[in-house]
Amino acid sequence: MNQTIIRFEQVVKQFDDDAPVLKNVSFDIEQGKFYTLLGPSGCGKTTILRLIAGFTDATSGTIYFEGKRINDLPPDKRKVNTVFQDYALFPHMNVFENVAFGLRIKKLPKAEIQQKVHEALRMVQLSGFEERQISEMSGGQRQRVAIARALVNEPEVLLLDEPLSALDLKLRTDMQYELRELQQRLGITFIFVTHDQEEALALSDEIFVMNKGKIQQSGTPVDIYDEPINRFVADFIGESNIVDGVMIADNLVEFVGKQFECVDSGMRSNEPVEVVIRPEDLNIGPVEGGKLKVKVDTQLFRGVHYEIICYDAEGNEWMIHSTRRATEGQEVGLYFEPEDIHVMRFGESEEEFDARLESYDE
Template sequence: MAEKIIEFKDVTKTYEDTVVLKNMNFSIEKGKFYTLLGPSGCGKTTILQLIAGFTDITAGSILLNGKKIDHLPPNKRPINTVFQDYALFPHLNVFENVAFGLRLKKTPEKVIVQKVEEALTMMNLTGFTEREITAMSGGQRQRVAIARAIVNEPDIILLDEPLSALDLKLRVAMQNELRQLQRRLGITFIFVTHDQEEALAMSDEIFVLNEGEIQQSGTPIDIYDEPINRFVADFIGESNIIAGEMLADFSVSFAGKVFECVDQGLQKNEVVDIVIRPEDLVLTSVAEGKLQVTVQSQLFRGVHYEIFAVDSEGNDWLVHSTTKSVVGEQIGLQFSPENIHVMGLAETEADFDKRLEAYSEV
């Protein structure tokens, strides 16, 4: 079993009368890349601040390597943070920005030079030691901020939306660089973002947050393929979410028809939500389709067409297909039982885990 490096035990955080985190319990394992994902105001940055020691908890405890750190000041924690605005010193050059933490520790100059050069090489900034921060691009500044974090060899690196200010092409490149860096160093990374694609691409595990609570945690594949509730399904990628009824194990009704599915363990005739991802829908002829829909509109997205359609029951459907359709025509939609994801409306994460375990044993 992997070693736990951070544990939150019944942690609550309030600001005056506002509850930001609600009785939160989770653990972070050593050497993994974690992402805290959620909309603005969900509590993800607050979690980072609590781990770093920049703010105090209201109730509960935080453990680092099994020891309470609730009242440990930031400079006593083996944790470094990369901020959204990078927080670099404009009056210092690249070398001195990266060396700043080492100088605070009164590290010998020879060791500082060696460590700074190693960190800059790792971040593809060889030869930039004398460069002024104000003369650097956004991507270069971000690399300096990361170099400053890793040069101190912390146990944990916290990253608070560090890619949000970069353009799309550079952001994608930096996602790959960060993931490779984490694997190479073996340091625990905790990354905050509201970008679902970023979280799916980079993470070993994702915590999906909303209104101060963890809605679901797991690997990117688990969360994408088996969302626990409507919020997760709607927030992670794009989804078709249709009201349905669980008739029996492996049988569900929605859009006016009965379909075979792979879900079990819900109550007979229970009202449920049905999730089918747009890329899991295949365009066919009307006769061959499990569902018949009318195309309402269509957008070309480069790698696929984004097709909006409606069925005879008035349900809206989003389809991602490499096949072009015609607005106004009737088409069929084909999908497999494995593409139907059934969610109980009042299902807890524990209930979901039990049902998923039962399904995996079938």
């Protein structure tokens, strides 16, 4: 079992008289994993990085590193390094000097600096680029220089604040593979900030989904995608069809005026709920035999599938991802299985949600 390296306990961050940026945030970060803080702009994810790095102070609450309180520990005494969104490289220095900068500040021997810089550049596949000027490098190469500069100080935690956001789509995808491979090879803890859901799903061992200064849900990418805790998470992580429903009894839910078998339980009889079905879990076929009848409105070809928008008789929109082309204006049946239906309770805490999911396996 991995050891906890960072712990937040009821951390609040507030600037002046503004609303708190973080509201009683608590979580554990385990050693050697790739974590992602995911959420919209202004949700508090970069503030968490700054608190870990020591660039800002918590208003209240406690931050631990390897079991020791670090609220008052200065940034240069913390075993973390940060890769910033703009890389913050020195344009007048070559690659070697950029990577060596922190080591020179520490006044390490010249031979040791030489060895550490070459090793860091080898890790990010930039051996031979030591004399290259920063202005002569591509965006992806600059990002790797920034990572090498952070790694050369041998941190136990690497903080990455949206380091891929300035890259084009192809390079961004390539760098995702490189980052993930680098983290697994080094075995150190990465904490990565992004607002890109696909990036979070692709890179992470665990994701913290944030909104308005709170962690809405944490877990593996599969857990969060398959079992979102509320409408915000379901909407933010992937595409979702969300409709109002009523939990009739264990394993039986009603929505769109019909009752359906499901795999959810542990709720009150006739409790109002929200129902999520992912677009890829819906199949279209003949109206006869379909669980719902809908009318095809529009469709777009997305390369690997068609994105089809339909409406039912009550005006609910349904998005379907299908390899089969539909005909606009056609009435079709929607087909899905009980396990494709996910039921969300209003106001359920993450602890209550996790306990309910665990009860399904008992």
